Amino acid sequence: MSTRKSLSYRDAGVDIEAGDALVDDIKKIVRSTHRAEVLAGVGGFGALVSLPKKYKKPILVSGTDGVGTKLRLGIESGQVEGLGIDLVAMCVNDVLVSGAEPLFFLDYYATGKLDNRTAGLVIRGIATGCKQAGCALVGGETAEMPGLYNADDFDLAGFCVAVVEKSKIIDGSKISKGDVIVALPSSGPHSNGYSLVRKILSVGGHSVDQVFENGTLGDALLAPTQIYVKPVLKLVESGVDVRGMAHITGGGVTGNLTRCFPKGVGAMVDTSSWKRPAIFDWLQAEGAVEEDEMRRVFNCGIGFAMVIPRKQVDGALAQLRKAKLKPWVVGEVVKGKQDVRFA
Structure with missing residues (x-):
């Protein structure tokens, strides 16, 4: 008969009770994001969501993303709630580009040692982001994986389904040539370029x-990524002929602005049309970052x-300003090879 001590999951570094307690704690937060289409959410093996009745021929649009190495700054500073907003923003702004309305969202939270306070703050941020986007947080996964992550570290991933x-x-x-490009301001670097940001800091x-x-x-x-869903969808629904959209993420203005452009046209961007937020000037100066690299990495x-x-530009600008945004004309569509030129 073996005399070895009986081992449990907790001995291996996984606390099942803590995970169950977290689910119980967040249920009210999650329910506060639900739409009428949610039939069943957190607690089951899968969420059940019906399609909104207003769509005659609904097309589903999906998107997934993470927060990247911005997580490291959030973990080290203890400012983690905004990271949840970042997670939602990176997904819902992507599906918005197709004119789609975000319907529901799921998250994946992985950590070395589950800290219910930290996890709760992150999920609270996710719920805030979902409310800003008008989509329901219907579930997710919390994984405690000792040996794969350091105790205080965690990673985030998200998945969004939208409908158009x-x-x-x-x-x-x-x-087509002559169309106008309208820009919406970022709240900072959003969730891109943080490996370079951290290098500059180091x-x-x-x-x-x-x-x-x-x-x-x-x-x-660590300012949370701006979520553009509600004002942009309202603009589209008002009848403005929004012909294309771009979420300026990894790759910056250079890599994202023309991703929706057809062959034969490009973008001419007027760099004098806006003043860059001070954080970008600071990063460029402290890292001696070349201008082309700034445009290729940051928004x-x-x-x-x-x-x-x-x-239709004047009317669109007026409507966006009513939504408390600060839009501006940043350039126009010109003949080209789906490229971005700066003037």
């Missing part, structure tokens, strides 16, 4: 706690862009 009327899909096919010996403008460097770098103050016929 087939006849109203925005795919850029109508974009090489310069900077801390996220050091003073920057009216707060700290961490405040500027440089442009979080989202739309292509609109010139005759």
Whole structure:
């Protein structure tokens, strides 16, 4: 008969009771995001969601993403709630590009040692992001994986499903020379370029706690990603002929602005049309980053862009301003090879 001590999952570093307690704690938060179409959410093996009745020929649009190495700054500074908003934003802004309405969202939270307070803050942020986007948080997965992650580390991934009327899909096919490009401001670097950000901080010996403008460097770098869903969908539903859209993420303005452009046209961007947020000037100066690299890595103050016929631009700008955004004309569509030129 063996005399070895009986081992449990907890001995291996996994606390089942803590995981169950987290689910119980977040159920109310999750329910606060639900739409009428949610039939069953957190607690089951799968969420049940019906399609909104207003769609005659509904097309589902899906998107998945993470937060990237911005997580490291959030973990080290203890500012984690905004990371949940980032997670939702990176997914819902992507599906929005097709003109789609985000319907529901699921998250995946993996950690070395489950800390219910930290996990709860992250999920609270996810719920906030879902409310901002008008989609339901219907479930997710919390995985405690000792040996794969360090105790205080965690990773995030998200998945969003959206819906759009087939006849109203925005795919850029109508974009033509002379159309105007309208930009919407970012709230900072959003969730892209943070490996370079962290390198700049490391090489310069900077801390996220050091003073920057009216707060700290961490405040500027960890500002949650702007969610553009509600005002942009309202603009589309108002009848404005939004011909194409771009979410400015990894690859920056250079790599994203023309992703929806048809062959034969490109973008001419007027760099004098906006003042870059100070955090980008700081990063460029501290890292001696070349201008082309800045445009290729960071959004440089442009979080989202739309292509609109010139005759409808004034009305579109007025409507977006009513939504408390600060849009501006950043350029126009020109003949080209789906490229971006700066003037």
